[in-house]
Amino acid sequence: MAEQANRHVAFICSKGDLDMAYPALIMGWAALGNGIDVTIFFTFWGMDLIRKLRQDHLQIAPVGNTSMKMSMMGVNTGNLGIPNVMGILPGMTAFATKLMKDKMAKLEVPPVGEYLQMLVDGGAKLYACKMSVDMFELTMDDFVDGVQGIVTAGDFMDRTEGAQIIFI
Amino acid sequence: MATRVIAGKTVQVNDEGFMTVPGEWTREIAAELAKEQAVGELTPAHWKVIDFCRQDAAGTGKAPTLRRITTAAGVSTKDMFALFPKGPAKKVALISGLGKPEGCV
Numbered sequence: 435m436a437e438q439a440n441r442h443v444a445f446i447c448s449k450g451d452l453d454m455a456y457p458a459l460i461m462g463w464a465a466l467g468n469g470i471d472v473t474i475f476f477t478f479w480g481m482d483l484i485r486k487l488r489q490d491h492l493q494i495a496p497v498g499n500t501s502m503k504m505s506m507m508g509v510n511t512g513n514l515g516i517p518n519v520m521g522i523l524p525g526m527t528a529f530a531t532k533l534m535k536d537k538m539a540k541l542e543v544p545p546v547g548e549y550l551q552m553l554v555d556g557g558a559k560l561y562a563c564k565m566s567v568d569m570f571e572l573t574m575d576d577f578v579d580g581v582q583g584i585v586t587a588g589d590f591m592d593r594t595e596g597a598q599i600i601f602i
Numbered sequence: 603m604a605t606r607v608i609a610g611k612t613v614q615v616n617d618e619g620f621m622t623v624p625g626e627w628t629r630e631i632a633a634e635l636a637k638e639q640a641v642g643e644l645t646p647a648h649w650k651v652i653d654f655c656r657q658d659a660a661g662t663g664k665a666p667t668l669r670r671i672t673t674a675a676g677v678s679t680k681d682m683f684a685l686f687p688k689g690p691a692k693k694v695a696l697i698s699g700l701g702k703p704e705g706c707v
Contacts, residue, residue: 463668463707464691468689542669544707
């Protein structure tokens with residue numbers, strides 16, 4: 435087979451919710467497993483995935499989430515939603531988060547930190563967004579090992595030339 | 603279903619090149635496939651992974667995922683990517699004469 439430029443997929447992670455952390459992790463891991471180069475750029479709330487302080491504490495909130503139904507809690511209620519007024523009760527976000535974490539664990543999906551480390555070990559390159567870092571007043575010390583640097587949007591473009599870019 | 607000759611033996615393969623009858627696999631075939639996949643000569647470290655996959659698949663009926671290999675066979679993610687560069691998930695299953703792993707992790 436003739437040697438050609440390797441396929442490269444780049445993810446821009448802009449969300450810090452637990453459910454929005456997994457798409458890049460799962461697809462990135464699949465890409466690495468298939469021999470595709472992976473770069474991930476964390477911007478705004480997406481930086482929670484790589485922040486020491488936040489990484490193990492990502493959550494999913496039932497308020498305003500039209501897809502989250504009562505039936506997910508094991509009650510046979512079909513399309514009945516979780517009323518927003520219930521979602522604001524103290525502990526509801528923690529409860530929904532635990533529910534999701536339990537379901538993921540059952541499928542043997544690793545927690546975010548461990549998953550990200552697997553990607554780093556597999557050769558994925560992780561970068562934090564310069565503007566977001568400045569805005570949140572962070573430094574490299576705030577990030578977990580494996581993050582290669584703080585780069586500008588322009589740098590990100592340079593590092594992902596020819597890549598397929600996925601915004602999450 | 604197509605067939606092809608690997609290491610002097612005719613075996614069934616699918617259109618992605620994965621062997622479809624695990625029983626037709628031999629160690630000589632693995633060595634041949636490893637060369638084709640640019641993995642090179644198989645060392646004891648490679649065989650540890652391949653033997654684990656064969657045993658695991660014999661029990662479950664499907665190729666183990668990368669995550670399953672690293673957790674159950676005790677081979678680190680880094681080592682997996684070093685032993686089977688550029689796509690260990692696919693390459694290990696292919697060399698081990700198993701189908702493509704079905705899991706996402």
